[in-house]
Amino acid sequence: MVTSVLRRVLIANRGEVALRVIHSCHALGIETVAVYSDVDAHAPHTLAADRAVRIGPAPPAESYLSIARVLDAARATGADAIHPGYGFLSENAAFARACADAHITFVGPSAAVIEQTGSKIACRELAEAAGIPVVPGERPHDQSLAGVRAAVLRIGYPALLKPSAGGGGKGMKIVSDAVALDEAISAARREAETAFGDGTLYVERHLARPRHIEVQVVGDKHGHLVHLGERECSVQRRYQKVIEEAPAPTLAADIREQIVAAAVEVARAAGYDNVGTVEFLVADDPDGPDGASRYYFLEMNTRLQVEHPVTELCTGIDLVQTQLEVAAGVPLPWRQSDISPRGHAIECRLYAEDPDRDYVPQAGPLLLYREPSGPGVRIDAGVQEGDQVTVFYDPLLAKLVTHAATRETARTRAIEALRRYAVLGVRTNLALLQRVLTHPRFIAADIDTTWLSADSETLLATPWSIEMASTGPDVAATTGDDRDLVAALAAAGADRETRAGPRQASHASSSDPWVTLKGWR
Helix, strand or coil: HHHHCEECCCCCCHHHHHHHHHHCCCCCHCCEECCCCHHHHHCCHHCCCCCCEEECCCHHHCCCCHHHHHHHHHHHHHCCEECCCCCCCCCCHHHHEEEEEEEEECCCCHHHHHHHHHHHHHHHHHHHHCCCCCEECCCCCCHHHHHHHHHHHHHHHECCCEECCCCCCCCEECCCCHHHHHHHHHHHHHHHHHCEEEEEEEEEECCCEEEEEEEEEEEECEEEEEEEEEEEEEEEEECCEEEEEEEECCCCCCHHHHHHHHHHHHEEEECCCEEEEEEEEEECCCCCCCCEEEEEEEEECCCCCCCCHHHHHHHHCCCCHHHHHHHHHCCCCCCCHCCCCCEEEEEEEEEEHHHHHEEEEEEEECCEEEEECCCEEEECCCCCCCCCEECCCCEEEEEEEEEECCHHHHHHHHHHHHHCCCCCCCCCCCHHHHHHHCHHHHHHCCCCCCCHHHCCHHCCCCHHHHHHHCCCCHHHCCHHHHHHHHHHHHHHHHHHHHHHHHHHHHHCCCHHHHHHCCCCC
């Protein structure tokens, strides 16, 4: 029994992932402890837990990233285990080691595994030793300008400069020729030092129009290891995922079999236990026959992924419950042959950001927040109406996930649900998500990691913003929350007009408030 080992779990995180963990803990009869910063004192995750402990002011370094404060909260509440969620301390080997030293169970792999798989170099060497193809690249021993330049020449153009210590797309630069090389090296090093405190660069061959495919793996403490299928994560902006789905559409059967087998081999070589993700790129092989594709190992994430719900819906497996059971020493209840994913699932990430202004994060009050519902619709949210979206944390508000027997049905369910999603007060990417799902390339599953930027003129079109500019003093006279509300009403009006069609829209009354917006405060 899990509860005989884990009676009380502290969640070292916030938002939707903290709520997700709380729900699975309660389903198992496990008490929960939330931690919160000053701005999260009344947040949904704080109120949902059995207990809650303040751990500091809003800045993450003084609260959610403070190992000492999190451990103090765990000791004060008598927590048996700590679940790190994702982000913050989830892949911090020092945190996992500190939990072990404090005799508190860390819900994740060991510190040694996190260290090995968290290093791009060490994990790459692990994959190569297991016979897994990797993207050609190297970390130059000579990190001078001349040394990195020489490495780029050895790897060949186009090349990708990556911070060795980082992730999330920060500091990554694509170099197509020698003209811009020195400037790109200097910029990549400068951004790496700012973001990670380490300017060491890694040089990698840049693959044209790759697909981003990842495989969910699960291992227990008894040597059993399985995969739960793959996910497509190619719809990205600035190397950050926007829409994910499972299984990966149009992926060749032989490539799929090779990737899932490779994922298990990498996890086995690392001695992995708990839930993790092995990531790959799939691209045309420049040295192979025309039309041939090849997969390349990219990295391994030693935590729960944001997009885990699509795997849960297709397999029927609660991944958070599985994490807790593995941490408690319970053997996996299934063999690989027992796992047979069904149907198709699509996840859309709802961000408080402005896609038309380079995805700049938004802050402000959620004046209105209403979630859609319906068959095959799941919402994992970390906010509620009246909350204040702050500048301190990731702008992810919620995840809308749909599941159906086919990809097309899952797609149409997602579109309808997005149209019924109401958010006022901050700008979001709701319109962008709808445009992506209705775009011919997404419908045909002709997607890659460069698509959003390459098709930005179509996907980021915002006709309603032109109407806003012409409304003159009525909008200009409003301030603060009023301005946000008017902007949101304008967006909603444009969506209403779009759905009504040009014939209906042309007969709209000039006194229709959705057209004039006058008198709205």
